[in-house]
Amino acid sequence: MSVVRVLNKRLSLVKLLGLTSGFVIFLCILLYVNYEFSFDTWSPKLRDVYRVSLITKDGQPSITTQQPLSQFILEHNPDAISATRVLLAARGELDPLLSAGETQIYRNDILRVDSNFLTVFPYQVENGDPKTVLSAPNSIVITRDLKMALFGDKNPIGKTIQLNKQDLFTVTGVINMDSYRSHLSFGALIPLRSKARNQLDWNIARYGTYVALKQGYASKNHHETAAFNAALDGIPALTGQGLALGYTPVRDIHLHYAQKEGSRSSYDLVLICLLLAVLILVITVVNYINLTIATSINRYKEIYVRRVIGADTGMIFWGILSESLIHVVAAVLLAFLLIMPLAQGLGRLLDMDLLHWSSYSYIRFLGEIAFLILITVCLAGGYPAFVFSRYSAARLSKFGSTPQSERSWLRKFLLALQFTVSIFFVCVSLVIFTQVRYLLHMDYGFVPDQVFKYQASYGVYAHYNAFKHDLLDNPSVKSVSRCSNYPGDGLAFTQLPFTYKGESHNLDLVSVDYDYFSTLGVKFISGRDFNPAYPTDSSKGMIINEACARELAFDPVRSSFLVSPCGQDSSQRAKSILGVVGNYNSEGFQASVRPTVYVINSGCTNSMTSVLVKVSPGNLVGTTHYIEKTWNNYNNVLPIRPKTVQDEFLKYLITYQRMEKIFFISTMGLILISLLGIFSLASFELDQRWRELSIRKVLGATMYDLFRVLNMPLIYILLVANLVAVPLAWYFSKIWLNNFTYRVQMPVLVFSLTTAFSVLVSLVVANTRMSKLISLNPSQKLREN
Structure with missing residues (x-):
């Protein structure tokens, strides 16, 4: 019926x-x-895998940890079964170039990991044993996606891949990533190469540490005991810092934490x-x-x-x-x-x-x-x-x-x-x-149109001034500069304590070169830009943004000097504020513009690996071809790979x-x-x-x-x-x-x-x-x- x-x-x-x-x-x-919700849920073993973070006195966690920490946890935490490390990319580090025969591709997802990585993260490896595929120092495990890009339908096992035209690695396994979703996105795995002296170095924090713990640990507070933290504080390099360890389930990272770390x-x-x-x-x-x-x-x-x-x-x-x-x-x-x-x-x-x-x-x-x-x-x-x-x-x-x-x-x-x-x-x-x-259409405080970003190779970096001069010979190239940070790069700013009129202020530090502000179209509120006609601008000059001027209550009449924590002596640390630029959005739309200092020679860091080139809107094809040709004159190893500042910045949307x-x-x-x-x-x-x-x-x-x-x-x-x-x-x-x-x-x-x-x-x-x-x-x- x-x-x-x-x-x-x-x-x-x-x-x-x-x-x-x-x-x-x-x-x-x-x-x-x-x-x-599917990230890091593809294996029951991952329920007991945690990422370790160092928690400072003020409760701020940091996922960058020291190299000896994994072994320290295994020795002092009875619940720890195994631990593995991942080398995190350094600030401004170049994306590696992979070569197999005539095929060359850039990839930014090459991870250097411990040899036991595939036992903590149990990916299924084709034609290989997860326990041994990373045991040789020159071995490499690639994903099926990378295998198709480099070798096509051919069997890659035993074939070699060259990294940055230097190191040779032998393919020992292939992982089909189609069935896996993880907060650790990678195209290839390479074994960590650590010198013996670095195994005990607690001063350098560049590693992500992951620990497999006994079942039932999830019911605990995800923090170490007071005795463990006391033992950690007993390490000479960490004594008095009040550091503690926290454990984050890997299943929670993608949604609960990854947005703070660059995820969309x-x-x-x-x-x-x-x-x-x-x-x-x-x-x-x-x-x-x-x-x-x-x-x-x-x-x-x-x-x-x-x-x-x-x-x-x-x-x-x-x-x-x-x-x-x-x-x-x-x-x-x-x-x-x-x-x-x-x-x-x-x-x-x-x-x-x-x-x-x-x-x-x-x-x-x-x-x-x-x-x-x-x-x-x-x-x-x-x-x-x-x-x-x-x-x-x-x-x-x-x-x-x-x-x-x-x-x-x-x-x-x-x-x-x-x-x-x-x-x-x-x-x-x-x-x-x-x-x-x-x-999409607001005033960002800078003009990203027609600005290309190139990641400087060694040849371009070492001969930057000559490279810039050759580019400017083309009338379609309006300006060239370089920097450590640009809007949309997603890199965290270096924050340091500066002193102004006897008071300390934590300010962001960005290294830039001449013509940086004109290349991005950033307007000056007062003062002037860096000028190569004044030699002291590069060593004793700095520019601050409007937010910094408010933070300092900047008064150029009473004092125009800001003391930097960088430099060998007081004469190098005292820098003159040359000008104030308008605030511009560089970290998305939910964060306010932070007080920032711009310098040419900071004395702390000079990782200006991002080259910015502003071009005229007409004849883009011819102009980009000219830039590529000039690039190859200074670098015949790594091919050029342009990005637009506008596209990079709009990723925040x-x-x-x-x-x-x-x-x-x-x-x-x-x-x-x-x-x-x-x-x-x-x-x-x-x-x-x-x-x-x-x-x-x-x-x-x-x-x-x-x-x-x-x-x-x-x-x-x-x-x-x-x-x-x-x-x-x-x-x-x-x-x-x-x-x-x-x-x-x-x-x-x-x-x-x-x-x-x-x-x-x-x-x-x-x-x-x-x-x-x-x-x-x-x-x-x-x-x-």
Whole structure:
């Protein structure tokens, strides 16, 4: 009986469309959430693997640790089973060049690790034993992606790869990374080469330390004991620093910590998406219930007949529930067929690979779909089945009584809930869109257009002045400079204590060269730029930004000297402040501009490995070809690899652009589902009030009168939904915008337009359905019934 009803009911297609639309959006969001939560979950062993951090007196953790720390933990922590180290990239370090035959590629994901790395992180190695593939000092384990790039379909085992045209490594294993997601992204693994004297050096912290601990350690506080920390403090190089150790489960790193370390993922965004997915599922269920109620006139007639012929409550309940099961299963199957091509497009849109899973992820996803079917059938089918099955034949036979009229308030409440959620997300999506557009087009304090960044090789670095002179011979090259940090590079600034008028201030230090500010278009508020005509500018001059001037309460009349902690004597440390530049955004949009000092020769560091070249907008192809040719004159080993400062800087927007896209897609789906809800309301009103409308029309009511009578319930629902949704959207949008140092003013017009748009579109959709009945001859309609 349920199958017959499903096949014969006109509105079954509308129900199926509503369910399928909701499920497609729900599953798309679920794929994204599963992707973010899948990092470092591909092996049960990783539950007991932790990353070690050094915690300072003020509670700040640092993931860069000393080389001897791993062995120290094994000796002093009885819960430690094994430990391994990863050499972290040094500040400004060049990306290595890999060569295999004639093929050369740059990769920034080459990790130097301990030989036991693959026993702590249990990746499956093709054609090799994880315990021994890294035992030889010149061995290298590559990923299948790197293998295809260097060797194609050929077997790479035993073949050699040259690193930076110098060291030769022999391929001993291949890892297929398609099934693994880890916070440690790598294309190749190379054994650490440590001199014996460095094994005990506690003064250099350049390593990431990972420890496998006994099961059950997760229930502890993730901190070492006081006795352990006392032993750590007993090390001469660390005595008196008050350092402690903390342990972070590797499964928590990707979402909870990685954004601070340069990742584009956001735990807050994932939580928002989870909430969004739940709301979409609720709205989908509510819409299905409303559509079921809207078609209930004929359903009550059917139930009456079945009651008369002897059907009991259980038979009617399970019959209606099985109809819902058929609808839900059909909708899930359709959604599953649609989700594969849509997920590929969504993955490209979000720059994520959403469909490469481990076997565990597949099983979990199928379990989530089964749970989706179960919960939807229980919620969407359970309520109508309970309502319809509780009426007796005697009650249904009463003239003029429609049982569902007793529940009209609930139906209207459910429809109002649909509209409230939809309007809320429309408002929030438009606020996100407005903020992202603002961030894209705001004044960053510098001009990134047509500025290329090149990572200086040794030849270019050693002969930088000659290289710069040759570039400027081309009239299309407007300026050239170099620096240790540039906007968007993601590198942490060096922070040092400077002294101004006897007071100490912690200030960021950036090494720059002549023409740095003109290359980036940074404006001066006062003073002047570094000038090679004044030799002392490079040794005793510095420039500060506006934030630094405020921090120092800078007064050039009283004092223009800032004492640096760098330099061999006091004469080298005292530097003259030559000028003040305007603040410019260099670390994203949520962080405020920090007090910064710019110097040419800091005496502390001179890692100016980033070369910036500003070119004219015309003839970019010819100009970049000229730059490459000049580069090769100074470096015939490492090929040039340009990046644009604009592209690098706008990477800070990736998280917010993802949020914008996810909200846009979800909002469109919610609007569609809500419009189907309007369709259900219009159908219900017509089925309930056809006799009243026909009599009104016979008595002379105009079309306007009839539309007003039918539309007033919908208008009331829309007004209530807007009164609830708009303040909520305003409140949460305000909270979200307050996370940004640079933010747009709350766009009031967005909320006004959303309210007007929701009323207009809803009335158009509803009246499209209503006009069909109103236009009929009332006497004909009365005769038919």
